[in-house]
Amino acid sequence: MKFSNLLFISMFQFRKNALGYLLACIEIFIVVLLLIYVLSTIRYYNIPIKTLEHVESSRLVNYGYNKIQRSDAELKAAILAFENYAYNSSDISxxxxxxxxxxxxxxxxxxxxxxxxxxxxxxxxPEDPYFPGNNALVYDRLIAEKFPLTLEKGYQFTTYATDEGCIPVILHSQYMDRFNVGDTFRVRLQWADQWARDEYDACEAFLTVQVAGFLNKSNYHTEIGAGGSFFTADMLVTNAFNCDMILLRDENANFPVDGYDFMISTFLIEVSESSGAVERVINQLSPTGFCAPLGNVIDDSVYMLKQKTAKPIINLIILIIVAAAAIGGINGMNQISQKRDFGIYYICGATWGNCIKTDILRNVLIITIPAVLSGVLSYFLFRSTETNVLNLWDFIIAIGVIAAIYIISSLWYVINLQRMKPADSVKEWED
Amino acid sequence: MSIIELKNVIKTYYTGSEKPVHALRGINLKVEAGESIAIQGVSGSGKSTLLNILGCLDALTEGEYYLDGEKVQFSNNRHIADIRNKKIGFVLQNFGLLNDRYVSDNIALPLLLGNMSKSKADKLAMEAAKSTGIEKLYGKKIKKLSGGERQRVAIARAIVTDPELILADEPTGSLDKATGEQVVEMLVKMTQSGKTVIIVTHDDSVAERCGRRLYIEDGLIREVI
Known part of the structure; x- marks a missing residue:
């Protein structure tokens, strides 16, 4: 049958029971919305949910940096949150x-x-054996994967090879005329957990570093304007700290500082100086405790993270409700469509195949609008609140699940129809 | 040439563990083009089964069915759907119309199912409506029509594809006497244009209007003279 005719006949069913279809549309809308919500949270249950425990900063000093170990999951969560924030926020100054x-x-x-x-x-x-210090960053493989540096020359983790005992570094492009890849030199590394702490109250280590590469000149801008979205991540990072040296922390290297701590603390906190912005950022980074802030400039405190058991059972319950609602909705729709119409089509010269096609097409027409609407709405609902992580895949998977349920339902309907004798279908509408 | 020829048609229903039901026990029938035939019989005699087979709505168990000289292949769904679409028009007791749709949609339905373009189908549907005197109802919804008007719509739908055979199952069953007579008149009149009309009815007055009367009893057919 011609598609245009098929479409026209499918539309017959729409106007037949407007209220029924409206309810079906609302149901599909809610189902897709719930499904997208569940999907967008499931991925984050893979990252252990955290709760915050307030720790006095003085205690932190006693702990020593190396005792604050972050798990990979925490780091991933933090980076992901940062990434979302950096690309989405218009508050960043x-x-x-x-x-x-x-x-x-x-x-x-x-x-x-x-x-x-x-x-x-x-x-x-002249008496000081060291040049004045410059800001530095510590990069590890994980971070490099998330925020790859744009190099003018040299190598990052993938291909660099340094002499034994040397820490590879990426230098500011201004050094390019003076240094070559492979050059080694000594540095004094100093660090502190608070910005206000001076170098006399800081930790320090002495390292031999080897030049692995040079940052691209275009990475440097004098300042970051409002909205970071037009910067690449590495531009954002390098500008933020105006650093001239990035130390590459390989997991096998004997690195004296826990790079995770530095990366996280430097990445995430003190995002804006405007009043209230920090609070908002922290909330955004940690909407439900998935990704806790690792520092807080407001009260000069540091939070430590403690793992809490996730509750996937809640998602399971939601999924069961969603599936039940979807199946219930489909059954309702099939009842609405009734066999009577198919009996009429049949005596007018349709095959059962034609009847099923009209049914499937009608289902597609019914699904499309609420599914798209719920997709759009879920984007706005979940983007900035619960998870802040809605992506296209959540939407595609949600639509796919609904489509699969509809296809299975339609197939079941086809099987039932084909088992029915044509004469019985005629009887059905006669009754 | 015979428009219909049934050769020893047997229809048996197998309903699980129960005994098989022999609805038709060996029907032989020839119908010439342009005939009007009434089929009568008590409930359960097999007249509806016969009509279903003639209308390609149900397959026969044994025997052969020739329609317009061509053997009907019940195993071929597309083939019998095409026969229903092009060669047969149905008029039914409860009209068999899409009640929430317009008269135009109902009449055009067989044409649309037969792959005709919408505009051409509309044109032919209007002509069919005119020939049954319902052109003024063309834009109305079925549920707003009276029983007689609905049956006229059903007749218009039955003839819109210009089929050779019109099958009517109790076409006056839901109508008052006067309206019923008009409908029967309309159906019988179609034979003048060479169409064959077969009416299943309980009503003797309807049967008397037909040129030939058949009576089914226990799955066997006999001619009423």
């Missing part, structure tokens, strides 16, 4: 850090490089 990490180059180790001529190195104390 400045990315800062709670603590600081700084590298100072040992003069002796770069005496032939002419660093004295650099603007930020001139005027250094």
């Amino acid at each position: 400045r990315i800062g850090r709670t603590g600081w990490i700084r590298t100072s180059i040992l003069k002796e180790s770069v005496k032939d490089k002419g660093l004295e001529q650099f603007p930020d190195k001139t005027g250094s104390d």
Whole structure:
């Protein structure tokens, strides 16, 4: 049968029971909405749900940095939240850090490089064996995967090979004329958990580093304007800290600092100086405790994370309700369509196949509008509240599940129809 | 040439563990084009079964059915759907109309199912409506029509594809006497244009209007003279 005729006949059914179809549409709408919600949360149950435990910052100092170990799941959650925030937020005005990490180059180790001529190195104390420190970042493989650096020259984790005992570093592009990939030098690494803490109250370590590459010049901007969406992630990071050295922390390297701590603390906190913004950001990063903030500039406290057992049973219950509602809705629709109409089509020259096609087409027509509407609505509902992680796949999977249920239901209907004798169908509408 | 020829048609219903029901026990029948035939019989005699087989709504168990010289292949769904669409028109006691749809949609339905374009189907549907005197009802919904008007719509739908055979199952069953007579008149009149009309009825007055009367009893047919 011609598709246009099929469509026209399918539309007969729409106008037949307007209220019934309206209810079916509302039901599908709710079902898809629930399904998308469930799907968007299921992925996050894979990351252990956290609760916050307030810890005095003084205690933190006693713990020492290396004792604050973050799990991969926590780190993933934090990065994901940051990513969402960085790309979606229009509030972002400045990315800062709670603590600081700084590298100072040992003069002796770069005496032939002419660093004295650099603007930020001139005027250094001649007695000091180190050049004035510059901001630094610690990158590990996980972070590099999420926020790959754009390099002018050199290699990141995938291909670099450093001498034994050396920490690979990516340098600011300004060093490109003075250093080559493979050069080694010594640095003093200093770090503190709070921005206000001075270098005398900081931890320090002495490292031999080896140049692995140079950042792209275009990574540098004088400042980040409102809205970070036009920056790539690595541009955002490098600008935020105006760092001139990124230390690559390989999991096998004997790295003196827990890179996770530095990355997380520098990434996530102190996002805006405007009043209330930090609170909002923290809420956004940690809407339901999935991804807790790892620092808080407002009350100068640090939170530690404690794992809490997830409750997937709740999702399971929601899924069962969704499935039951979907199946119930389909049955209702099939009752609405009735066999009577098919009997009429049949005597007018339709095959059962034609009848089924009209039924399926009608189902598709019914599904499409509420499904799209619920998809759009769920985007706005779940994007900025519960999970902040709705993506296209959630929507596609939700529609796929509904479509599968409808197809199974239609097939079941076809089987039942085909088992019915044509004469009985005629009887059916005669009755 | 015979428009219909049934050769030793047997129809048996098998209903699980119960004894098989022999609805038709060997029907032989020839119907010439342009005839009007009434089929009568008590309930359960097999007249509806016969009509279902003639209308390609049900398959026969044994025997052969030739329609317009062509053997009906009941195993081929597309083939029998095509026969129903092109060669047979149905008029039924309860009209068999889509009550929430317009007269135009109902009349055009067989044409649309037969792959005709909507515009052409509308044109032919209007002509069929005119020939049954319901052109003024064309834009109305079925549920707003009277019984007689509905049956006229059903007749218009039955003739819209210009079929050779019209099958009517108790066409006056839901109508008052006067309206029923008009409907029967309309059906019988179709034989003048060469169509064959077969009416299943309990009503003798309806049967008397037909050129030939058949009586079914216990699955066997006999001619009433």
